[in-house]
Amino acid sequence: MTTNPALARALADRDYNDPTPVQGAVLAPEASGRDLLVSAQTGSGKTVAYGLAMAETLLGAEESFGPAAAPQALVVAPTRELALQVQREFAWLYAATGARIVSCVGGMDPRQEQRALTRGAHIVVGTPGRLRDHLERGRLDISAVRVVVLDEADEMLDLGFREDLQFILDATPPERRSLLFSATLPRGITALAKRYQRDALRIEVASAEGGHADIEYRAIRVVPKEIEHAVVNLLRYYDAPGAIVFCNTRETVRHLHATLQERQFSAVALSGELGQNERNAALQSLRDGRARVCVATDVAARGIDLPSLSLVIHADLPNDAESLQHRSGRTGRAGRKGVSVLLVPPFRRRRTEDMLRALGLTPAWSGPPTADEIRKLDHERMLRDPLLTEEPSDDDAAVARTLLAEHPAEHLVAALVRLYRAGLPAPEEVADPGEPRGARDRAAGRSTGGAIGGAWFRLNIGRRHKADPRWLLPLICRRGNVTRDDIGAIRIFDEETAFEVSAAALEGFSAALRKPDGSNEVIEPLPGGPPGSRPEHPGRAKAPRWKQGQDKPARSKSFRDKPAYGGSGQEPPRDPKPPGRGAPKGAPGRSRPNKPEGKPTGKRQQRP
Structure with missing residues (x-):
């Protein structure tokens, strides 16, 4: 690999000893002086x-x-x-060459950019819209351009910049060299390359393994209402020097950013509603360590390279596999390790699995970190804290002796622990929605078919009462004085829930049910064994349909029916008023009275 001596020294100063695959490919002898069409994953250098x-x-x-x-x-x-x-990367890479690098991007003062262009530049870096604006106004002269680079070309086409790109490329000299870089090579990219490149060398170093080799993927099962709490616990669990939490909307970014700040996290927000100066300030605070967490929309999914960024949390799941790839690519860059965590509500699990499968990924599934796990880690981290491991100075030792003379050692250590914990955001109590019922049953040695040699019971809570196994199972165990291992299959219907109790716990369970506890939940044996198919209510026969022209049978009373006329067997009083329209002919109690003679049919009859 041949590198310009000035750039070679810059690379050595940054400890770039081994080139990445894409860097080695573009400097190979066969790529010298040619147009290049390069496909490489984000974070590949x-x-x-x-x-x-x-x-x-x-x-x-x-x-x-x-x-x-x-x-x-x-x-x-x-x-x-x-x-x-890109401008920042070129600043150190070309530092020894005296290169003048000017940026032209939306959101910045165009007059200031015009003044910089007037003073002269060797390299101009910009966004399509702003570059076209400068060209149309005559502020940018690209007649001497010898190299054009399109970075993240697929993203530019997705954002609707095709016309702007064509306008810019048409304005460049035809003999210029074209380097086109893209994470993927869809049909639109190949058409653009065919039109504007000459005998381009195609370099494809992207692969599912290469794009994710340094990223550990985790999928966390969460209750939808506890996503914010799960984010808090993940940030506390990993304690990363830099983290990005991705959300899908600006409103969610604002809300989560405020939530994290209330919980003592040093967090900044990044979304499209912020001005460019605000966005630059947020990123700079992450680079210099004043902030450790960035809550962002997908505007931060590309182009952000923070050396300390080791954790990416998807508070809102990305819309597609490509967005997941680019979001996660903010970590695990240039050989550094990183973690990408997806928060997955139960109803989004299948879609998440499909998205990960499309990228060739098999993440580790688990529940969110618990408060107890975080407190245990806090204890271990405190023991490794430099405040305890480093030798105290003479002044510190003198103060320590004074404190020991006034207070017991245990009292001082307890105060130190309180001070240490006071600077940490408190972990949240979170629940794990759990794995699918079949997986849990197999893990507990239960039969997924529903028979563990016990008996079936019913509980007067069902889907219409928002029944959920997460809280139904503890309720059943508490009422029956049994453990989770004593409960077999649980089947939730519209009005009630059927569950199975093992034979070993049956006697104790039944005895516990006979003790009144004053609650509204009723648990009773389910006659006839296990229920049938899931859609049909257990133990309930299908009622025959009433056909038109037949008398509808009287409905038997249930606990929901209220006595209409003071008890069974009473004759309901006749309604003196004629019924409204729509009564079927011949229906009992609904015959129309005869019209009084001599009275107009359109007027009401006066009461006597």
């Missing part, structure tokens, strides 16, 4: 790769640029964050 490839054309054997005039290179990126990230 693409920015440095095309920065090195550009240097071959811009500098050759020279180690520095001449005076800045019309730009010689143009880099187009889909988002402001990515464009500014």
Whole structure:
């Protein structure tokens, strides 16, 4: 691999000793001087790769640029964050060459960008809309451009920048070199390459394994109403120096950001409703360590490279596999390890599994970290804290002796523990919705068919009462004075729930039910053994349908029916008023009275 000496020194200063696969591919002899169509996953070192490839054309054997005039290179990126990230990467990569790098992005002052372009530039980095605006206004001269780079080209097409890209590329010199980088190569990208590239070398280093090799994926089962609590516990559990929590809407970002700040997290927000200066300030606070958590929409899914970022949490599930890939790609970059955690409500599990399967991923499923697990980790971290492991200074030792003279050692240690915990956000109590019923039954050695040699009971709570096994099972165990292992299959119907009790616990369960406890929940034996099919209510025969023209049989009273006329066997009083329209002919008690003679049919009869 041949690298310009000035750039080689910059790489050495940053400890770039081994090139990534994409960097080695663009500097291979067969790629020298050619147009390139590169497919590489996010986080694979693409920015440095095309920065090195550009240097071959811009500098050759020279180690520095001449005076800045019309730009010689143009880099187009889909988002402001990515464009500014490229500018920062080029700043250190080309530092020794004297390169003048100017950014042109939406949200920044265009007049300030115009003044920078007037002073001259070697490399211009920008977003499609702002670059086209400068071109149309005559502020940007790209007649001397020798290299054009399209970064994240697939994203630019998805965002609707096709016309802007074509306008920019049509304005560049035809002999310029084109480097097109994309995570995927859909039909639109290949059509763009065919039109604007000449004999392009196709380099494909993207693979499912390569794109995720340094990222550990976890899927966390959560109750929908406890997603915020799960985020709090995950941040406390991993205690990452940098983390991003992704949400799907700006409103969710605002709410979750406020929630984390209330719980003592140093958090910033990042969404499209913020101005560019606010977004830059948020990212800078993450880079310098003043903030450790960023709550963001997908605007942060591309172009953000934070060395300390080791945790990505998907508070809202991404819309598709590609979004998941780009979100997760904010961590595990350039050989660094990272964790990507998806919070999955029960009704989204199948969709999540399909999305992960499309990426060739098999995550570890579990419930959210519990408060007890976090407190245990806090204890271990406290023992490793430098405040305890480092040798105290003479001043600290003198203060310690004074305190020991005034207070018992145990009292002082307890105060130290309180101070340590006071600086930590409190963990939340969260529930695990659990795995599917069949998996739990097999894990407990139960028969998924519903027979464990016991008896069936019914509980007067069903789907219409929002029955949920998470709280039904503890209720049954508490009422029957049994454990979870004594309960077999649970079947929830509209009006009631049927469940099975093992033969070993049956006697004690029945005895506990005979003791009144004053609750409204009624548990009683279910006659006839286990219920039949799930849609049909257990123990209830289907009533025959009443056909038109037949008398409808009287409905038997149940506990829901109220006595209408003071008890059974009483004759209901006759209604002196004629019934309304729609009564079937011949129905009892609904015959129409004869019209009085001599009275107009359209007028009411006066009461005597």
